[in-house]
Amino acid sequence: MESVRKKDVPVVTVLDPKFKYEVAREPGGENIKYCFQCGTCTSGCKVAELDSKYNPRKIIKMVILGMRERVLSGDFIWLCATCYTCHERCPQDVRIPEVMNALKNIAVREGYIHPAFRAQAELIAGHGRLYEIDELANEKRTDWGLTEIPQGCPEVAEIYGITGLFDLLSREVGGKT
Amino acid sequence: MPGMLQDAGREPRIGVYICHCGLNIAGVVDVEAVRESARFLQGVAVVRDNRYTCSEVGQKGIADDIKEFKLNRVVIASCSPRLHEKTFRTLMEKSGLNPHLLEMANIREHCSWVHYDDPVAATQKAKDLVRSSVARARLLQPLLRTKGQVLPEVMVIGGGVAGISAALYLGGMGIKTYLVEKEPSIGGHMAMLDKTFPTLDCSLCILSPKMVEVAECENIKILSYSQVEKVEGQVGNFRVQVRRKPRYVNEDKCVGCGDCVAKCPVKVNDEFNRNMGTRKAIYIPFPQAIPPAYVIDDENCRYLTQGKCKICQAVCQRGAIEFDQTDQTETIEVGAIIVATGFEPYDPRGLPEYGYGRFPNVITSLDFERLICADGPTYGKLKRPGDSTVPKRVAFIQCVGSRDQATGCAGYRLDGGTGSRGESTDPKPYCSRVCCMVTAKQAFMVKEKHPDAEVYVYYIDMRTAGKGFEEFYQRGRHEGIVFLRGRPGEVEEKEDGCLRIISEDLDSGCILDLTFDMVVLAQGLIPPGGLGELAQKMNLSRSEDGFLMEGHPKLRPAETAIDGIYLAGCVQFPKDIPDSVAQAGAAAAAAAVTCSKESIEIDPLGPVIDEALCIGCRLCEVLCPYGAIKVEFTDKGPKAKSIEVACKGCGVCGASCSTKAITMKHYTDSQLAAQVKAILEVV
Amino acid sequence: MKMAVFLGCTVPVRNLSYELSAKRVAGELGLELVDIPEFSCCGYPIKSVHHETAYLLAARNLALAEERGLDICTLCSACTSVLTEVSYELATNEALLDATSETLGMLGKKYSGKVRVKHFVRVLYEDVGLKSIERAIKRPLDMFRIASHYGCHYLKPSKIYDRFDHPEAPESLDRLVSATGAFAVDYRTKKDCCGGAILGVDEETALSMARAKLDDISDRGADAINLICPFCSVMYGANQRKIAANHNVKYDLPILYYPQILGLAMGISHEELGLMQNPIRPRALLAKIS
Structure with missing residues (x-):
């Protein structure tokens, strides 16, 4: 799809014109094609201020152009802090954090899940929560006069099973099943 | 007011008025110093400075001085006479002085504005200008103005949408109007368009009712296939010589049955379809043409070039073919003239790097209009000219011939130096205003016909200022048209006729190396060929861009510096259809004001x-x-x-x-x- | 007023003092908070990975509240965000509600779209009201300068929060702080994000984001940061020493949860509000009060 020239200037010869439609079909990705590259999102982005890898305007342009693999395999899509500052300000109602979620969802389906998010998803499947409530935790709660909380929540794993998330989590990185 | 002439004999008594024009002049020029420098000049009776000389207070002061100091000359140092000469001449007339005893020194446009960075020198220049104006004022002579009759008739030159609209407004007011069109039919470029932005109205569907209205209006006379040869006279009484080319078909007898076309043996390129299809030597430019009569192309007709054929005459049952027609020159007298000769599309052969004329699948926006039009050479099927296949990947390149000050190839002649096409291939520095929306529309139409087609637009800036324009552009993006910020330097042709474009995508920072089936160049709008000659015939000025100069860029956009001559449409500057129609209305109103007068005073x-x-x-x-x-x-x-x-x-x-x-x-x-x-x- | 309290994952394990003080203050103000033991993770961390799963987790939690006829009161802003979003979407998108109900049915649950979700602080601001709060103040905290951190998901996306406070010029937290008698400190980076959401992806960037705000608030001479979210607490509280060490700076900036500030002003003892169990012990602050 692309070769890399000297000095890291990407030269793109093949684009996937369907990618923008694919993203637009994801929940939250609907308005991506309205983007007119004004840069309001990047101008107010605290992550972009600290890390040039993350530039929401550029990511959206890459999607519109159809640089599918480059976007989905990039770790930059996982850098959105979902602060919604751009979401509030975007003059075209692109809803950038939701677009990033849409991209991350597609990336997961392609086997590109970020390890931190995989770990979170697995913890939640196991305990129903990000943090395990063990006996020690409940003892402490009782000491403080707070109610006990049941350990685990099997229905969460059931939901994973229904939606197929377990299958997705078992995919190899960057590959198919 | 012949009594005013008596002023001439008296010793000059000059009133000199130096205007501050707020801070426009006083912010740079030391007005008090200029005033004092004029105090003892010969013949000066009184000198004053005013904050705004043109104001009610300023004018009253002058009127009072004329009485009190028995002034017989007035010098006003202020802005350009273009703005206020009329104001002060009227004031002098009201005060009993001959208006030609006024002299103006331009110490604003010619002094404070241009020398804003050097107040000392500007003050000196203002003093010099005032001194020289006083010197001239001493020798001014009263002149008698003559009154001229006003013919309540108007000529509109150019039968595009601007000319048509102006003629309809005038005809509707009961003013006899001559509509002169150089082509066999009125309609202009709008007749060649398939659809119009941003509403996607079919262009001819909205234009042809107006054309029919023109034909039916009893106050409008269409002079088609005609050109203005000579213009004499002045406001109220112009005499225009119009040369009428022979159609060789009697307009009144021809009913447009088409029998002649079927039998005509000569096939030539059809210029209305941008040479992408053919027509016969006897033809009608398009089905809705007005007047709805055929015309014989004398450069290609077998009889007119070789002396034998006349098949058309034989088959015409109405006897409408008249080979004995010749050039006719008519002189028409009118009170006012509206110039609406439109524009010419930029010829991208002046930018050979884009390959127009060399690569069959590189076309222009106007070519595209014909390609996608139901009446065009492909009957509305989008096919690329090279091999008649349906293009799946289409690129549009914006600003072709516009916003381009490159002088490297300026003056480059395509025809080996004869110069006949020189001007139309020189890129222009201005923005042609309509191309962004034309491209947005055409890109949208590709998507409309072929939703799977990939459509890319290379642009520098998208300019969508207009009612509904931004919304239309947004709709295009939502349809999946990809807008690429970055102007390509070159179009290369591949062996299969496809076209390769390398560009920088400024948004993503990537170099894009893409291949397309067809490339459409958004050609700019340039002054029409022959505008220079027409301007000279009418003594009209052209602006630096080559279009006709308006009376005032803000306040007299439909007028010219010549009384009685008005402008409508693209001949003044590129504009879209609604703006052309609006300006046509303004020009028609201005012409009607002139025609409503019984007589007009003529500057002697x-x-x-x-x-x-x-x-x-x-x-x-x-x-x-x-x-x-x-x-x-x-x-x-x-x-x-x-x-x-x-x-x-x-x-x-x-x-x-x-x-x-x-x-x-x-x-x-x-x-x-x-x-x-x-x-x-x-x- | 009775609501189901949604604790989420972090609060009941790591921010007990937040839960404790919220429940304590709520009781005083006549807001009854009911625990629902079957609540799970809200779904927020899954939204990036699998949208449908996240929505179902949220809908399941909403269904549990609906079974009891209760609206939801949240303590964590991230939970607020996803629960509000899903409640909003299911209330306005019938097709989505039908599809969701069908899947919930497989778990023996049903949801009809009735539950509304509000952050605890928004309940104080809108439902309890500033007047009632002012009336409950017994010990005005006029010796305190407090800088409020609004965080992101408490206010945004503003559309799903009925725009109750303007995300570009928020004032609800400052007014709630002022109601306790404390001085609400204004500062330049007030609206900025804590960075918590990317802590696991790029720790350096996340901690730098948090640092910018700690610097700003310290410069303004605040006694404490007012927080309303356990995620933000991780960044400004639990990670404060790490940031200081990494960037070679020093802070003495205790974090307080709003119900703790309010509780102190209502005359409740700091032990009952768990102040000394906060990630940064507010010794200097408590010294000011006694």
């Missing part, structure tokens, strides 16, 4: 010829650009005579006269010499 400019000094050398006759001076034989020998109605007062005759027999009224040699002498004085 022009030559006075001293027969005793004239030796009949004919130099003035040869040099006069308007044919307004002729040498006649009298009993005293050959003598030059001025033809007042044709004279525009340019002064060429006066300047060239070797025996000083010609004096220009209001610009006499002595007045100008005094002015020059005063400005060169060392004070």
